[in-house]
Amino acid sequence: MNNYILNGEAIMQRRTLFKLAGTTALGMVLAPKLMAENQVPEATSTKVLHLNFNENALGMSEKAKQAIMNSLAIGSYYPDDQRAAVITQLAVKHNVAESFISLGNGSSENIQAAVQALIVKAQNTKQAVQLVVPDPTFNYAELYAKALGVPVMKVPLADDFSFDLTKLKNAAEAFDGVTIFYLCNPNNPTSMITPAKTIFPWIKSFSQNNYFLLDEAYADFVEDPAFETGMTLVKEGLKNVLVTRTFSKFYALAGYRVGYLLAQPEVVEEVEKFISLDNTNLAGAVAAVASLQDKTFAKLSFQSNSASRQIVQNVLTELGLKFAPSNGNFIFHEIKGDVKTYQERMKAHSILVGREFLPIQGWNRLTLGTPDEMKVFVKVLKAFRAKGWV
Structure with a gap:
């Protein structure tokens, strides 16, 4: 170990x-x-x-609290403008076009929608599909896949609690169909990162028939310089990489349910088909914008x-x-x-x-x-x- x-x-x-x-x-x-x-x-x-x-x-943030209080007078209106403002701020933060961003009711909705979109895409082309996850890890992707009748392959962590990338890849290669990998980085519950120099070449070694849902809920807390966001791969043009983030942890907005997904625009368009309409509440939207600015x-x-x-x-x-x-x-x-x-x-x-x-x-x-x-x-x-x- x-x-x-x-x-x-x-x-x-x-x-x-x-x-x-x-x-x-x-x-x-x-x-x-x-x-x-x-x-x-x-x-x-x-x-x-x-x-x-x-x-x-x-x-x-105190500024987020004030933004919520300031929004009380317009609580009778739909938060279309405020929702759009969150997307604009996130696009600036990550230096991408707004079409790369999809908002979720917490990143849990982004994970659900991404899993569902990729499963339906495989099924529409008459391909078998599976979800592969390290074990243990955050289990929302697993729960959503099982609800859709998709098999889940759990791959135990290595002795040092890192992802066993060899066994994860073997699980995909042994399967005749589409594999969706759910990888939490830093991982939950271990809080360990998988370094960019390790995971990026590994991801690129797969065909585009395999997908990588990278959950970066805790990325803003990372101190290890070996970590790099999977958004780098998205910006390089990879259409089989999807990254989720949340305002629940670093920005302390767990009760306001704001999360997001970043992927290539055509991937975002497919995922958005499985996102609920008007999924962002007014208080969460204004708090998210204020938090990003604070x-x-x-x-x-x-x-x-x-x-x-x-x-x-x-x-x-x-x-x-x-x-x-x-x-x-x-x-x-x-x-x-x-x-x-x-x-x-x-x-x-x-x-x-x-x-x-x-x-x-x-x-x-x-x-x-x-x-x-x-x-x-x-x-x-x-x-x-x-x-x-x-």
């Missing part, structure tokens, strides 16, 4: 409850000006830490997550617990015990942590909250070690 995972000694890298500390907690990481402009709400009375669904504990919040979101990651990786290393190299807003780590029991014990201390992701046993996916929240988690984890629970 990868040494990083084995010994944790490599380079350190649904709600808001605790306030980001001032210069004490993030002094060397976050500028005081950022802290002043983007304060996090005080803890709620329940004092429960939601570290289980990869939500952003910072909460949305560079101060983007810096805070990135730096806060980085600081929280460092806090957790430090304690995992101190306790000798293995962990995968994180590039998302979560860490996949060893607990040396039964995950369900660990969840219940954490819940008893008002901390909700992630579930088990089979076939991997004895590992937990921990969402990164604010630095102050992670200090609370660290204290409890150390208490668990003292009891011999981890």
